[in-house]
Amino acid sequence: MQVKCTLCDKVEHLKDDSFTAKRLRNRRLNLYMCAECHKRIEERTKQRHSTGKFHLYKDKYKHDDFI
Numbered sequence: 001m002q003v004k005c006t007l008c009d010k011v012e013h014l015k016d017d018s019f020t021a022k023r024l025r026n027r028r029l030n031l032y033m034c035a036e037c038h039k040r041i042e043e044r045t046k047q048r049h050s051t052g053k054f055h056l057y058k059d060k061y062k063h064d065d066f067i
């Protein structure tokens with residue numbers, strides 16, 4: 001079956017008996033993301049998390065210096 005990535009509109013072919021295809025047919029998965037977009041989002045999320053932690057620690061250290 002053909003699926004379209006909801007983020008970049010890239011059309012991909014899925015094997016009809018693949019797990020993702022089955023989920024899509026059952027409408028349990030309404031949004032399909034291609035592997036590239038999935039990877040991109042995963043990396044962005046990780047980056048945001050590490051940046052957030054970094055700021056958190058930095059602020060704490062600054063605060064400690066003032067005390």
Ligand SMILES: [Zn+2]
Pocket residue numbers: 005006007008009010033034035036037038
């Ligand atoms: Zn995509």
